[in-house]
Amino acid sequence: MINFSLIFPSSVHFGYNSLEKLASIELPGNSCFIISGKSSMKNYGFIDRVISILKKRKINSYCFTEVEPEVSVETVNIAYKLARKNKVDIIIGIGGGSALDCAKAVAGLASQDITVDVRDYIDGKEYIKKDPLFFIAIPSTAGTGSEVTKNAVLLYPEKNNKLSLRSEKLVPKIVILDPELTLTMDKNITAYSGLDALSHAVESFFSKGANDFTKELSVIAIKLIFKYLPVAYKDGKNKEARYYMLYASFVAGLAFANAGLGATHGIGHTVGAVCKIPHGLANAILLPQVLIFNTKFCPEKLKELEEKTFKEFIKELLSLNKKLKIPMKFSDINPNIKNNINLILSNISFAGSLSFNPVKLTIKEVEVILKETI
Ligand SMILES: [Fe+2]
Structure with missing residues (x-):
């Protein structure tokens, strides 16, 4: 028996057409800042839909559609x-994980009394003192789980890493999960984001911070992802597969938001930042090797997972990667990675996800895992 604490968003609206909930949910103020990436949400008309729904409620919208695929501190x-200058009351993040993480950080910083650099919050010189602006998260990918977490993962180029701004105050107030937004994802984004969700579910199951509740969530998400990710990958318009993948991603997000992650994310963030490899793809390559390494030291955890999901779990994982055309090694994507091993190792942070790995790792052991994936 272990004690545990849980964090959740205040309310969640799930299902096709749930974007329309914006027409009726309680909102503070009459001015909104919509944050998204540069293309898909705009091109597919979802931003215009949000603006039009809010306009009917006499809420003005300002848009910021400049978020990069891996959002930076700058x-x-x-x-x-900009949010502060326009005196907005509500922040809406709509898009993939980077758009949501950017919006989350903006909601946190715009409400503070002082003007600072977000880098100061990451380094821990400052912390979120005042409540953030009212923040609504609307994911368009089924993977990041950012809609339920307390951290915004940001690219920090000077440190060759992706690091987190963290505060329980940053958990979104409202989450809208409308699978229709995910129907537009291409094959690669479907695979990378889906495998990111799978790495959340698996890492949270093995995490030092796992409890009975989060482990049940992890198992639900793992089973759904193995069933529906290949279907969504093959046929992006399959509404049932998109529905259950968004649901699985949300459930896996709840699991890791409350249990923590592990070495896949701890190493993957740095590999992604140094070698410019998408987050989900980096995790998909690392996860089998991290499991092979970890479970030498905690075989009972693998046995427990296999009893609840599939026999020969790691073999199943490798076979899913193959189905989704995920390369076995990073050098298959970027041959230069071999020259960057020392740079990656010197920038690994042991403070974030790595601190939840079920086996305490030294830099030597990180190097062993990394070399298996190069
Ligand atoms: Fe992730």
């Missing part, structure tokens, strides 16, 4: 100053 600095 973009957050620009966006939060």
Whole structure:
């Protein structure tokens, strides 16, 4: 028996057409800042739909559609100053994980009394003192789980890493999960984001912070992802597969938001930042090797997972990667990675996800895992 605490968003609206909930949910103020990436949400008309729903409620919208695929600290600095300048009351993040993480950080910083650099919060010199602006998260990918977490993962180029701004105050107030938004994802984004969700579910199951509740969530998400990700990958318009993948991603998000992650994310963030490899793809390559390494030291955890899901779990994982055309090694994507091993190792952070790995790792052991994936 272990004690545990849980964090959740205040309310969640799930299902096709749930974007329309914006027409009726309680909102504070009459001015909104919509944050998204540069293309898909705009091109597929979802931003116009949000603006039009809010307009009927006499809520003005300002848009910031400059979020990069891996959002940087500098973009957050620009966006939060714009939100403050326009005196907005509500922040809406709509898009993939980067758009949501950017919006989350903006909601946190725009409400503070002082003007700062988001880097100061990551380094822990500052912390979120005042409540963030009212924040609504609307994911368009089924993977990041950012809609339920307390951290915004940001690219920090000077440190060759992706690091987190963390505060329980940053958990979104409202989450809208409308699978229709995910129907537009291409094959690669479907695979990478789906495998990111799978790595959340698996890592949270093995995490030092796992409890009975989060483990049940992890198992639900793992089973759904193995069933529906290949279907969504093959046929992006399959509404049932998209529905259950968004649901699985949300459930896996709840699991890791409350249990923590592990070495896949701990190493993957740095590999992604140094070698410019998408987050979900980096995790998909690392996860089998991290499991092979970890479970030498905690075979009972693998046995427990196999009893609840599939026999020969790691073999199943490798076979899913193959179905989704995930390369076995990073050098299959970027041959230069071999020259960057020392740079990756010197920038690994042991403070974030790695601190939840079920086996305490030294830099030597991180190097062993990394070399298996190169
Ligand atoms: Fe992730």
